[in-house]
Amino acid sequence: MEIRLATRDDLKAIDEFDIFLGNRMTEIERSELWVALEENLVIGYISFNEQFYTRPFVHYLNVRKEYRRSGAGRFLMLKFEELYRQSERLFTSTESNNLPMLLLLEKLGYKCCGVVDKIQKESEIIFCKDLNPSELKS
Template sequence: MKIRQAEEKDLTEILEIVQDAVNLLKQNKVNQWQKGYPNKEVFINDINHKTLFVLDEERQVIGFCNLSKDSDPSYEKIYLGKWLTKINSYVTIHRLAVRKEYYHKGAAKMLLEFSEKYAKENNLISIRVDTHQDNIPMRKLLEKMGYLQCGIIHLIGYSDEDNERIAYEKLL
């Protein structure tokens, strides 16, 4: 398995993985990714900005994540806690998902490990990520990988009833 930058030719497989994730989240009663986000346009934008990476096994995309070095406006205010770092020297992980056949087989862990390597190569000191409070598998994985729960953030651009996320950070 290798991780590489996503290309437009990967879109069909990426959207299949999104549907796997949407179905799993719905089955687990997690109100995340249930309203048409993320969609094809989001991933095209990620590809054009070179922030989307795919986990590839024998030319099949089995997972992906977005890694952004830009400060995330949703992370400017944190409630019921505080970030581990005060400076904007972090990578943000968004839109991480894996193909259903690879659940619990280390694919998401590989993407997180790649994110850490990517951050270090770019001289950044931490990684930030958020997830829905009911997304227990993701929360457990983050905590197992050494991410610390820092507080609550509100996603900008979402309705008030759907914008609260648990924020995590890991120092590198």
């Protein structure tokens, strides 16, 4: 499996399985979108930036249905962690009924750090992961 920065050429493949709001093209232009490929097919993507209180935050993680449980989501999250390995703390969120993402975050060591109710039908759970706990200041 290859993980690389997304390009405009990936948009058509992403559109085939994209379920989230937002503008993938803008994320590509800002170098905020990475893709997972299997035999040159885009099977998943991750979108992240530092616009959550200036902290690294995963906004979207999405894998084609037929490739779920293939490790693509984990590899994409590990790429995020690798790119921000000098950060003290990483963040993401998911809806309370998204069991696959909840299990993945638990396996990767993310902890619940808050819940936002009434934004959507399901509660949004905020997760964080401390990368350098001995250096944390806040």
